[in-house]
Amino acid sequence: MIAQLITSFIASAGFAILFNAPKNTLIQCGFVGMSGWILYYVLVAGGMDAIPATVLSAMLVAVVSHIFAKTFKTPIIIFNVAGIIPLVPGGVSYNAMRNFVENNYDIALQLSAQVMLLAGAIAIGLMFSEVINQITKKVFVKR
Amino acid sequence: MKKITIEKVCILAGKIMLVSGAETYRVEDTMNRIAAAFDVENAQSYATPTGINFSTDMAEATYSLRILKRSTDLHKIAEVNKVSRRIAAGDFDIEEAYLALREVDTNNAMYPAWVLILIAAIASGCFSIMFGGSFEDFLPAFFAGGLGFMAMLGFERLVEIRFLSEFFGAFIVGIASIIFIQIGFGKALDMVIIGAVMPLVPGLHITNAVRDLMAGHLVSGVSKGVEALLTAFAIGAGVAVTFAFI
Numbered sequence: 546m547i548a549q550l551i552t553s554f555i556a557s558a559g560f561a562i563l564f565n566a567p568k569n570t571l572i573q574c575g576f577v578g579m580s581g582w583i584l585y586y587v588l589v590a591g592g593m594d595a596i597p598a599t600v601l602s603a604m605l606v607a608v609v610s611h612i613f614a615k616t617f618k619t620p621i622i623i624f625n626v627a628g629i630i631p632l633v634p635g636g637v638s639y640n641a642m643r644n645f646v647e648n649n650y651d652i653a654l655q656l657s658a659q660v661m662l663l664a665g666a667i668a669i670g671l672m673f674s675e676v677i678n679q680i681t682k683k684v685f686v687k688r
Numbered sequence: 689m690k691k692i693t694i695e696k697v698c699i700l701a702g703k704i705m706l707v708s709g710a711e712t713y714r715v716e717d718t719m720n721r722i723a724a725a726f727d728v729e730n731a732q733s734y735a736t737p738t739g740i741n742f743s744t745d746m747a748e749a750t751y752s753l754r755i756l757k758r759s760t761d762l763h764k765i766a767e768v769n770k771v772s773r774r775i776a777a778g779d780f781d782i783e784e785a786y787l788a789l790r791e792v793d794t795n796n797a798m799y800p801a802w803v804l805i806l807i808a809a810i811a812s813g814c815f816s817i818m819f820g821g822s823f824e825d826f827l828p829a830f831f832a833g834g835l836g837f838m839a840m841l842g843f844e845r846l847v848e849i850r851f852l853s854e855f856f857g858a859f860i861v862g863i864a865s866i867i868f869i870q871i872g873f874g875k876a877l878d879m880v881i882i883g884a885v886m887p888l889v890p891g892l893h894i895t896n897a898v899r900d901l902m903a904g905h906l907v908s909g910v911s912k913g914v915e916a917l918l919t920a921f922a923i924g925a926g927v928a929v930t931f932a933f934i
Contacts, residue, residue, distance in 0.1 A: 548823075552814035556886075559811035563887065564709075565798055566762040582818065620769045622710065623762045626892055635889035636819050636882040642924020647931070660894075668898035 546586075553582035553631050561627040570623055573613045577628035581606035585632060595659075596666050599632055603670020606632070611674045625671060634663040692786045694726045695742055695751045700789045702733065702740045703753055704768050708761040711896050712736060712908040718772050722785070725776045736908050737915070760892060767792040801841055808887040809834030816883025821876055828865065828874030829883035836861035837887050851922040857888050858926025866930055881927060890919040 557578020558571050566574055581602045588598035610624030641656035698719040705715045715735040719742060723731035732750075734741040737758065743750040771788045774780055780788060799807075812833020813826040821829070840857030847853070865880045874880050893916035901909030 548817055552817045556811045556814035556818065559807045559814070560887075561762070562799060562807045563804060563811070564760045564762045564892070565764075567766050619766050620714075622714065623766060626760075626762065626895075629895055630892075631815075631818060633889065633892075633894065635815075635886050638889065638894075638920045639882055639885055639924060639927070642920055643928055643931075645921075646925055646928030664894045664898050667895050668902055671895070671899060672902060 549586050550579060550583060554579040557582075557627045557630055560630045561623075564626060566623050566627060567619065570613075570617065570619060573617065574624055574627035577606055577609050577613065577624045578631050580609055581628050582631040596662050599663055599666040600670045602632055603629060603667045604673045605670075607671050607674030608677065611677055621674060625674070629667055629671065632663075632667055634660045637663065692782055694723060694728055694744060694782060697726075697782055697786050697789065698722050698731070698733065699740055699742050699751055699753050700786065700793065701768055701772060702735055702742065703755065704764055704789065704793050706735060706737070706740065706755050707758055708764040708768075709758060709892065709896070710765050711900050711903070712905050713900060713903040714765075715740070718768065722772050722775050725772075725778070726782065737911050761798070763797060764792055767795075801838075805834050805838045805841070808837035811887055812837075812884045814883075815886040816879045819879060819882050821879030821883060825874045825876055825879045825883070828868040828880045832861050832864040832868065832880055833884035833887055835864050836884055840888060851918050854888050854919050855922040855926040858885055858923040859929055861885050861888075862927040862930030863933075866933075885923055885927065888919075888923055890916040893919065 554575040558575030560578070561571050561574035584605050585598050585602035588601060589595060606625065606628035610621050610628055613619075613624050614621035637656055638660045641653050641660055644650075644653035644656060701722055702715045702719045705718060706712070712735040716733045719733040719735070719740075720731050723733075723744065728744045730745050732741075732743045732746065738755050740753045740755065741750055742752075768789065771780070771785065771792065774788075775785050809830045813830035815833075816825045816829035817823065836857045839860040840853045843856045844853040861881060861884045865874075865877060865884060868874050868880065869877045893912055897909050897913035897916055899909075900912060
């Protein structure tokens with residue numbers, strides 16, 4: 546568990562560096578990625594399916610990045626991108642492609658469908674930040 | 689010197705953002721905001737991953753710009769965002785805005801290649817543990833990921849064919865991982881390969897594609913999705929080729 550915390554933090558912050566995020570946001574990027582991944586890890590370890598777990602974790606990523614974006618006055622994409630990297634189905638899409646190349650088309654198609662669903666799950670979770678953004682703007686900012 | 693027009697400022701802002709890997713709806717939104725700040729009420733912008741169109745009104749002349757290379761540079765997106773906020777606040781006139789954007793465009797504050805390779809290597813090691821590998825898999829994934837990323841960067845400079853550098857990077861990852869496992873350095877081959885391949889995987893593109901689709905930008909969403917798919921295929925093929933040797 547502690548290993549997961551540390552590795553996900555480093556991996557997310559590392560990706561923030563690969564994507565050339567502003568230097569003063571690296572720690573926050575790592576934190577966003579860590580919180581998303583830990584929620585996912587706990588949910589999956591608790592027996593939840595990967596897809597709803599991804600939706601919920603992406604929502605957490607969205608909420609945390611939204612808060613950071615507001616406090617540090619930077620575009621939300623910076624925290625989002627680093628935060629969702631651990632959730633991105635890189636491992637599954639690799640497995641899918643490997644099965645395609647090894648002529649196991651049935652398994653490959655199943656895995657590709659899973660990749661699509663996981664990517665969609667991330668997008669739904671991330672849209673949540675847009676939802677909060679618009680609601681807070683409309684409800685709390687009285688004209 | 690030619691007069692700097694609103695169109696030029698908007699297209700430059702859009703170009704920087706698109707080249708840096710922003711979603712197309714964010715690009716269009718920024719361009720329209722900048723135009724609105726300069727009292728252009730009904731600006732029309734249309735951005736795709738390969739080009740931008742912009743006109744100040746419905747039947748006005750339309751300006752277009754071709755985009756050939758795209759990468760990910762969050763720093764520039766943040767900088768353009770800052771400039772666009774200041775334009776919206778009325779701090780800049782057109783000339784100042786253009787100069788500020790030019791500075792963002794030419795200012796290449798990327799990290800040196802060795803830092804990127806080191807970071808990719810560390811991230812690879814961490815990913816192999818996150819995806820269920822043991823601590824013995826950290827170092828093999830570290831070296832395989834670093835080598836793969838280095839190969840990708842190097843190959844990108846030599847040959848300008850898209851997807852081939854990812855293929856080559858994944859190929860090196862595969863070979864390195866298999867050699868490491870063969871000599872007893874690391875345990876689970878799959879964990880090492882998945883971890884080491886992660887820096888090459890187009891995770892951002894997959895997610896951006898779906899976000900663009902959901903924002904109603906169907907052309908951009910589909911084309912980005914295809915780009916992500918081809919990259920993923922190149923990586924899978926690169927690794928799979930190495931399996932042919934065992």
